[in-house]
Amino acid sequence: MKQTDSTPTSRHYHHGDLYQSLLLMATEMISEGGTESLSMRKLADRVGVSRTAPYHHFKDKNVLLCAIAEQGFERVEKLLLEARTEEEPESLRRVFTQYVHTYIELAHRHREQYDLMFGREIWRNGTPTESLQNRSRQHFKSWLNWIEDLSNQNIILSGDSTLRTAQVCWATLHGLCRLLNDGIYTEQSHLKEMVDTAVSMMLKHS
Amino acid sequence: MKQTDSTPTSRHYHHGDLYQSLLLMATEMISEGGTESLSMRKLADRVGVSRTAPYHHFKDKNVLLCAIAEQGFERVEKLLLEARTEEEPESLRRVFTQYVHTYIELAHRHREQYDLMFGREIWRNGTPTESLQNRSRQHFKSWLNWIEDLSNQNIILSGDSTLRTAQVCWATLHGLCRLLNDGIYTEQSHLKEMVDTAVSMMLKHS
DNA sequence: AGCGATATTTTGACACTGTCAAGATTGATT
DNA sequence: AATCAATCTTGACAGTGTCAAAATATCGCT
Known part of the structure; x- marks a missing residue:
């Protein structure tokens, strides 16, 4: 079976789809502590990647x-x-x-x-x-x-x-x-x- | 003549009434660049005092x-x-x-x-x-x-x-x-x- | 299977922020 | 003139967004 990205269970390489994870986690963080409580660094941390990783999926905060x-x-x-x-x-x-x-x-x-x-x-x-x-x-x-x-x-x-x-x-x-x-x-x-x-x-x- | 604080021209010591100056300058800065453009440090700078001087007149930002x-x-x-x-x-x-x-x-x-x-x-x-x-x-x-x-x-x-x-x-x-x-x-x-x-x-x- | 291109992530760095603690300066008071 | 309180400064720390360069992993092609 070819192992494409579409298999959601596949814990493939760099993280899977960081984009979606970031979006989800960010939404959660905001809903809890407001926009101000959301920092790119904490977000990255909570998702489990390094500080600047999100910047390859979102140009900006x-x-x-x-x-x-x-x-x-x-x-x-x-x-x-x-x-x-x-x-x-x-x-x-x-x-x-x-x-x-x-x-x-x-x-x-x-x-x-x-x-x-x-x-x-x-x-x-x-x-x-x-x-x-x-x-x-x-x-x-x-x-x-x-x-x-x-x-x-x-x-x-x-x-x-x-x-x-x-x-x-x-x-x-x-x-x-x-x-x-x-x-x-x-x-x-x-x-x-x-x-x-x-x-x-x-x-x-x- | 005694040299009280009330003489505005007197470039006396600590600054005169920093409180009012800060309030005024802060209002001006905000009205120009929004609340976000106001930093305590820039404010202090623009008024001509050191970074932490404002903290003796306002507990907080x-x-x-x-x-x-x-x-x-x-x-x-x-x-x-x-x-x-x-x-x-x-x-x-x-x-x-x-x-x-x-x-x-x-x-x-x-x-x-x-x-x-x-x-x-x-x-x-x-x-x-x-x-x-x-x-x-x-x-x-x-x-x-x-x-x-x-x-x-x-x-x-x-x-x-x-x-x-x-x-x-x-x-x-x-x-x-x-x-x-x-x-x-x-x-x-x-x-x-x-x-x-x-x-x-x-x-x-x- | 292997290799190069590409996508993805990381480390290091910089300038900026608010604010605390400790020290220095000045004015007023005795 | 000496003391005291008000006022201001310097140093420091943790946190922020984001850029540049390096490292790593995956994919496409031969």
Whole structure:
């Protein structure tokens, strides 16, 4: 039997696929101690390679972080698409409310990753990967698309521009996530009530 | 004439009031290059003292940052109080709208400081000073107070709980600041329209 | 099977960071 | 003038990201 890389059990040569291992371990470390607790050296150590080994799979620490953020975007994108597929005309409000709820919960469960997705670490300090930028834009497009739908169905309170509405609604969502994640002015226990309040602000009062 | 510290021209001994100089220079450095660009060593260097001199005035880098953040809170607190004093019963909507606008502008003009006020640097990595915590809480109380007022005057769309309304409105404000500051999904040129959209979501449609 | 090319990893090094401990300097107070 | 406390400096340590050069392992080809 030829011993290709595809056999996962094969403990072959240098390490196997360091790339995936690094990504996984880094995600774990971040989720536990935040982005700041992740150092390239500790990561390498924990995976069992030398300090500079990771640099052959990720050009930068920045690129590594971008990769992790990207996975976050994939997750929320999937969430949104799932929410939109189960539309039953009359319960659109419920679907939307449910989505907001789940979204914020998700952002909280993976708070550190969420911070990475929208935080300054990447978007101001670092330089977002082309790939990350695309995925981020794509996600907002999906969101905008939904808002347009809700607007057409006369469910959401849209002003002059649907784009502006989408931006503001998104800001509300995002603001809630941040406040809850950082524990500023709110606690997790307020989640449900706050979501209800937020949604009733965004949607038309039936 | 006795040579007290108050003469600013006097190039007297140890430095004069390092505390203030450090605070000022640190604020400047942050506003230019972000929190990350501020290192205690560079700061000391730029002020003209040795590396560890600042540590006799600020226990930590963290404490320094807290002091800067605190000044930010003082500023927004003042802004809010000013806005509330000029209430003419019928133009409350205008006052509120104006405030939101000014607030976001302010947050943008001092974006790095704003990030410090609400960012993870202090609130998750570091440990907020007692003093900072108080001022932060105080500011939210002022905000809540205003929302309660608007709610009583039947201007704002309040649900079951005014507290929740205040939290959500604040989240919207905060979310907008962050998106604009970080340039995510929006640009500064959208400001006015977005504020209008946001306010019309928060207030009752007259 | 063997050999060279290529992919992968390591060691050494550098400049930078925050901050502690110990010593030196200065101003005020008695 | 002498003492004391405030203030500042020097030296040191562990930790960081990342580059350059060397070492090693695997693959493709003859």
